[in-house]
Amino acid sequence: MREQLMKIRQDASSALAKADSVAAIEDIRIQFLGKKGDLTAVLRGMGGLSAEERPLIGQLANEVRAFIEEEIEKANEILKAKEGLARLATEGLDVTMPGKPNVIGHKHPLTMVLDEMKSIFIGMGYEIAEGPEVELDYYNFEALNMPKHHPARDTQDTFYIDETVILRTQTSSVQIRTMENQQPPIKIICPGRIYRSDEIDATHSPIFHQLEGLVVDKGVTMGDLIGTLKLFVKNIFGENTNIRLRPHHFPYTEPSAEVDVTCWVCGGAGCRVCKQEGWIEILGCGMVHPKVLENCGIDSEIYSGFAFGIGVDRTAMGRFGIDDIRLLFENDIRFLNQF
């Protein structure tokens, strides 16, 4: 029996040395230590032993069990360590691999054109003024000579927060705020996002951008306005660009004009882009209405001023040959990467 036990000890030990999985180790445990295992079978035969021998064999059997249990634990640990090493070999971090390159973006075409416009006016001594997009009806309409029910409000239908608060339809509201707070000389541009309740199509978006300009001082004339606009268009569209003023009506300027520039595609000969006209409309302007000056506490007997509003989106579309305004707002990388 002693020999049988020593053989079980030896067999278990060599079987464990060859076991290469958790399942194999578990099979060995069942084979040697299980209820129907080899060790149990030996112990069953202990009934036939003498009273002296029984405790000795019993003790030996316990030692063999303890030894095998320990060996099983060791085998499991070795296996775990081996598995860890194997995982490291396949999943490990290769620090010599090149890193993922950062994709470097660039300015949105609208921002490019807007930055260019700003720097032209800054070069002429203008300051940049900014204000809220959620605006009081007063600053957007009333102060600009457009009282409630004025027909000109129809062309600038907007989004209403409530009776008195709206999304601004032009950045003139910023200019009104500036004139309220500051006596002339005033020489500012107001770039920014504006809103109109328009149906979306290739040339209309409910959100677009404007750059308005305002100069108020003693003796400011229409000649100053025209000179300023000429300098601006030559800078942004090229030295050969000219302008043409057509009489118009805005409630906030008197006189008012719409301004065309010579077509940037054909140079005035007539083409598809300018619809054979040779001219493209890009902005509106005029001399600030005396009533608007008075609304802001500026004496219209002493001061005069000019103002203009340029569509940034339309200018960007012209400059880059973009034929659908929606492309400017969809943020499709395939489109934006072209600029």
Ligand code: 2NL
């Ligand atoms: C356009 C072009 C324009 C103005 C904006 C303005 C601002 C003040 C006073 C007087 Cl504070 N005018 N801005 C003037 C003329 C045209 O925008 O096509 N607007 C519908």
